[in-house]
Amino acid sequence: MEKNTETENKPLDFIRQIIADDLATGKHRKSITRFPPEPNGYLHIGHAKSICLNFGVAEEFGGTCNLRFDDTNPSKEDISYVESIKEDVRWLGFNWGEKELYASDYFQTLYEFAVSLIKRGKAYVCELSPDEIREYRGTLTAPGKNSPYRDRSVADNLKLFTAMKNGEFTEGSHVLRAKIDMNSPNLNMRDPVIYRILYADHHRTKDAWKIYPMYDYTHCLSDMLEKITHSLCTLEFQDHRPLYDWVLDTLETPCHPRQIEFARLNLSYTVMSKRKLLRMVDNDHVDGWDDPRMLTISGLRRRGYTPGSIRNFCRTIGIGKSDSRIDMAVLENEIRSDLNVNAERRMCVQDPVKLVIDNYPENQVEMVEGKNHPQDPDKGIRPLPFTREIFIERDDFMDDPPKKYFRLGPGREVRLKYGYLVQYLSHKVNPETGEVEEIRCTYDPESKGGFAPDNRKVKGTIHWVSAEKNVPVTINMYDRLFNVEDPEADKDVDFLEHLNPESKVVLKNCIAEPDVVNLSVGQNVQFERLGYFCIDSVESTTDKPVFNRTVTLKDSWTPNK
RNA sequence: UGGGGCGUCGCCAAGCGGUAAGGCACCGGGUUUUGAUCCCGGCAUUCGUAGGUUCGAAUCCUGCCGCCCCAGCCA
Numbered sequence: 001m002e003k004n005t006e007t008e009n010k011p012l013d014f015i016r017q018i019i020a021d022d023l024a025t026g027k028h029r030k031s032i033t034r035f036p037p038e039p040n041g042y043l044h045i046g047h048a049k050s051i052c053l054n055f056g057v058a059e060e061f062g063g064t065c066n067l068r069f070d071d072t073n074p075s076k077e078d079i080s081y082v083e084s085i086k087e088d089v090r091w092l093g094f095n096w097g098e099k100e101l102y103a104s105d106y107f108q109t110l111y112e113f114a115v116s117l118i119k120r121g122k123a124y125v126c127e128l129s130p131d132e133i134r135e136y137r138g139t140l141t142a143p144g145k146n147s148p149y150r151d152r153s154v155a156d157n158l159k160l161f162t163a164m165k166n167g168e169f170t171e172g173s174h175v176l177r178a179k180i181d182m183n184s185p186n187l188n189m190r191d192p193v194i195y196r197i198l199y200a201d202h203h204r205t206k207d208a209w210k211i212y213p214m215y216d217y218t219h220c221l222s223d224m225l226e227k228i229t230h231s232l233c234t235l236e237f238q239d240h241r242p243l244y245d246w247v248l249d250t251l252e253t254p255c256h257p258r259q260i261e262f263a264r265l266n267l268s269y270t271v272m273s274k275r276k277l278l279r280m281v282d283n284d285h286v287d288g289w290d291d292p293r294m295l296t297i298s299g300l301r302r303r304g305y306t307p308g309s310i311r312n313f314c315r316t317i318g319i320g321k322s323d324s325r326i327d328m329a330v331l332e333n334e335i336r337s338d339l340n341v342n343a344e345r346r347m348c349v350q351d352p353v354k355l356v357i358d359n360y361p362e363n364q365v366e367m368v369e370g371k372n373h374p375q376d377p378d379k380g381i382r383p384l385p386f387t388r389e390i391f392i393e394r395d396d397f398m399d400d401p402p403k404k405y406f407r408l409g410p411g412r413e414v415r416l417k418y419g420y421l422v423q424y425l426s427h428k429v430n431p432e433t434g435e436v437e438e439i440r441c442t443y444d445p446e447s448k449g450g451f452a453p454d455n456r457k458v459k460g461t462i463h464w465v466s467a468e469k470n471v472p473v474t475i476n477m478y479d480r481l482f483n484v485e486d487p488e489a490d491k492d493v494d495f496l497e498h499l500n501p502e503s504k505v506v507l508k509n510c511i512a513e514p515d516v517v518n519l520s521v522g523q524n525v526q527f528e529r530l531g532y533f534c535i536d537s538v539e540s541t542t543d544k545p546v547f548n549r550t551v552t553l554k555d556s557w558t559p560n561k
Numbered sequence: 562u563g564g565g566g567c568g569u570c571g572c573c574a575a576g577c578g579g580u581a582a583g584g585c586a587c588c589g590g591g592u593u594u595u596g597a598u599c600c601c602g603g604c605a606u607u608c609g610u611a612g613g614u615u616c617g618a619a620u621c622c623u624g625c626c627g628c629c630c631c632a633g634c635c636a
Contacts (some may be wrong), residue, residue, distance in 0.1 A: 011574090013581085025566095133633095139563085139632055140631075141562085174634095184564085186565075187564080188564090197634080219636085239564075240631090316585080318573070318575085320574070322574095326585090327585065333585060374598075375599080415594055461593095555595065556596060
């Protein structure tokens with residue numbers, strides 16, 4: 001009974017329109033897309049947008065989508081990242097066929113293309129230092145000037161490039177540059193570096209290469225080699241498209257994929273860049289890449305988000321070209337609507353206060369019946385032990401409640417969900433702390449299950465757990481990581497200044513109904529009236545489960561109104 | 562002040578010359594053994610702005626304004 005909103009009709013976004021047109025006109029017989037992560041960090045919800053787009057297009061148009069690691073910078077990349085990326089893509093529900101691809105698999109071919117570029121007089125070995133190259137490049141408003149090495153002979157260039165490849169030069173001493181136009185208003189076209197010397201071990205090719213190709217040169221050719229039809233990337237690459245096209249045109253490749261750019265995802269109350277996420281991890285502001293407060297795929301998974309909810313989220317936000325920042329409430333809405341349908345209900349008291357039922361027999365344990373889902377009888381029922389002493393939520397009792405507070409208070413009657421109707425008798429306050437210590441009630445023996453025998457109206461229904469038969473649990477109450485909508489808005493204030501100090505509050509004295517011991521790690525559950533939770537995969541121990549709060553239930557109760 | 566983009570409701574977003582979809586948020590009301598869910602209803606005379614073309618413009622043209630990206634041997 002999973003709600004399938006993923007296939008509902010929705011107007012095609014501009015990219016899907018282009019692809020549909022290309023298919024309709026016969027320009028392409030099928031679409032081939034690719035998701036090209038660099039293995040230098042963990043995937044986050046922004047990547048999920050790209051994954052859902054690229055793999056989604058493949059599914060919708062009967063095409064294919066490659067998973068290709070853009071591993072051209074060994075100094076930043078690592079095998080551990082490729083493993084996590086594969087796991088995350090798979091978890092999101094996508095497959096990439098036989099095996100994943102790597103730009104590093106094309107190193108030899110890429111090298112040969114570079115030789116071809118040199119032979120065509122379109123690339124040269126430059127000996128300017130990095131600083132000099134920057135200087136020669138000019139500025140946004142001033143044109144650049146030609147490198148003194150620009151007009152070397154093809155033979156010299158070939159010899160020098162071979163020497164670079166053979167490790168005869170030091171890092172930084174030589175680069176291979178495309179010979180385009182130092183006067184171009186587009187900085188990317190001012191003889192961009194396409195190969196640099198790097199004496200770093202590559203996680204796949206080890207020490208086979210001393211030179212590594214740059215992104216702009218590698219990406220278009222990798223796309224071409226894989227016969228990608230539509231190469232989808234984010235807005236900041238718009239200025240790179242002329243270079244993408246130049247390389248393929250100059251090399252007269254048989255296939256020329258079309259690069260199309262879309263806006264990257266921004267979410268309120270969080271940051272998205274890998275650099276910033278890495279900083280939070282390194283400085284222990286969070287407990288690792290998979291901290292449940294992180295918007296990484298692994299963090300969301302640990303938090304209790306489902307793959308379907310993330311896919312739905314990506315679908316509802318759409319694809320466009322304007323810079324945008326999506327409200328966190330949209331993401332929360334997706335996980336709530338998934339879990340509302342799919343998560344079973346249980347009871348748990350997060351801030352317990354004891355309630356004694358005066359007229360209930362001592363030492364009696366009575367089993368009452370709880371529905372696992374209020375709207376879905378197929379999810380079955382479970383027995384709940386009811387006893388004379390129980391725990392209720394501290395919030396559910398008020399000494400002097402406002403009129404519209406319909407929970408327990410002097411003179412009031414409430415329903416203990418699935419249990420009995422109870423009537424307030426008295427309560428004890430700790431003289432030192434002023435906290436309510438114990439509440440006494442009487443119950444209506446005719447109201448078992450919570451049904452009023454005379455149909456009298458009982459407005460309030462609260463949750464409870466037996467004081468004798470229960471399981472103590474810890475709950476991590478997670479909240480948004482930052483306390484401002486856009487932590488990066490003010491360039492003069494470090495984004496870490498906006499960290500929400502209460503983003504993780506650990507409640508160690510929670511009491512759950514006995515059945516929670518049957519829950520498996522990662523399984524989503526709703527604790528009635530509190531929110532959605534799941535058992536944490538790393539902090540839980542066999543004798544004490546630790547729950548993560550995925551998201552609260554919507555709460556429209558406003559006190560004093 | 563160079564180049565590339567973008568501006569439709571509080572946040573996203575359809576709209577492709579014929580008279581402003583949808584989602585989230587928000588506000589009412591109903592049902593309810595979760596103040597949840599569910600259900601009904603409300604929510605842009607107006608599309609950054611000023612002109613122009615047209616019987617008719619968010620859609621076409623022109624000028625202005627605002628925001629984002631680019632000067633890595635990162636991707």
